[in-house]
Amino acid sequence: MSEQKKIYLVDDEADLRKALNRLLSAEGFSVIEFGSAVEFLAAVPANGSGCVLMDIAMPGVDGLEAQRQLVVRGCTLPIVFLTAQGGIPESVRAVKAGAVDFLAKPVKRDDLLRAIATAFDQVQMHQDEASQREHLLELVEKLTPREREVFGQVISGRRNKVIADRLGVTEQTIKVHRGRVMEKLEVETLADLVRLANLLDIAPAP
Numbered sequence: 001m002s003e004q005k006k007i008y009l010v011d012d013e014a015d016l017r018k019a020l021n022r023l024l025s026a027e028g029f030s031v032i033e034f035g036s037a038v039e040f041l042a043a044v045p046a047n048g049s050g051c052v053l054m055d056i057a058m059p060g061v062d063g064l065e066a067q068r069q070l071v072v073r074g075c076t077l078p079i080v081f082l083t084a085q086g087g088i089p090e091s092v093r094a095v096k097a098g099a100v101d102f103l104a105k106p107v108k109r110d111d112l113l114r115a116i117a118t119a120f121d122q123v124q125m126h127q128d129e130a131s132q133r134e135h136l137l138e139l140v141e142k143l144t145p146r147e148r149e150v151f152g153q154v155i156s157g158r159r160n161k162v163i164a165d166r167l168g169v170t171e172q173t174i175k176v177h178r179g180r181v182m183e184k185l186e187v188e189t190l191a192d193l194v195r196l197a198n199l200l201d202i203a204p205a206p
Contacts, residue, residue: 005028005029005030005050005051006029006030006031006049006050007024007029007050007051007052007053008032008040008048008050008077009021009031009032009033009034009054010039010052010053010054010058011034011053011054011055012035012055012058013055017033017035021033023112024053024116027113029116030050036058036059037054037058037061037062037063037065040066041061041069041070044075044077046074049077049123050077051077051080051100051119051120052078052079053079053080053112053116054067054080055081055082055083056081056083057084063083067099078099078118078120078122078123079099079100080099080103081099081102082105082107083102083103083104084104100118100122101115101118101119132199133199136185136199136200137200139184139185139186140200140202143181143184146177147177147180147181147184150163150167150174150177150178150181151185151193151197152202152205153205154178155193155194155197155205156205156206160174160175160178
């Protein structure tokens with residue numbers, strides 16, 4: 001592969017880290033090892049790329065607490081948990097908090113690689129969403145102040161006549177502004193316009 005995909009391997013068992021590092025490196029991944037969650041949390045950047053392969057039961061900060069701290073930081077690195085001790089309650093907590101998978105040790109090679117592939121699919125999805133959001137924000141910046149005002153009124157569900165009365169202009173003027181908003185934001189329907197606003201957290205006009 002032209003660019004190695006990064007995996008943060010967090011486990012207090014040195015022999016297991018060595019074995020997993022060998023396996024994953026042979027598959028073309030770039031592996032960074034940590035012997036504890038504390039070391040990992042101190043080193044990983046909040047906006048880091050890659051995926052995390054982490055044990056649940058570790059001395060001090062365990063895997064679930066490390067996951068919680070990453071969420072608090074706003075870190076979106078996908079996590080695949082490995083454990084010899086975790087049961088159903090732990091797996092449910094981990095997945096609810098955003099974990100990609102929860103695999104029991106000793107993990108099978110195919111199961112591990114499948115979970116990691118899912119994690120990197122999630123990374124790509126987040127990147128695509130971020131790129132789309134950035135593009136949409138650029139489109140919104142092209143709206144004039146009046147068009148933004150009309151935009152807020154339209155996504156509130158008000159009809160053109162009502163918007164015209166509220167803004168003190170003619171209904172035809174609102175139709176023109178509405179058409180320009182749709183054109184500039186590259187949407188064709190009201191539903192598309194509302195979805196765009198939701199994606200960008202733009203609130204309807206009160």
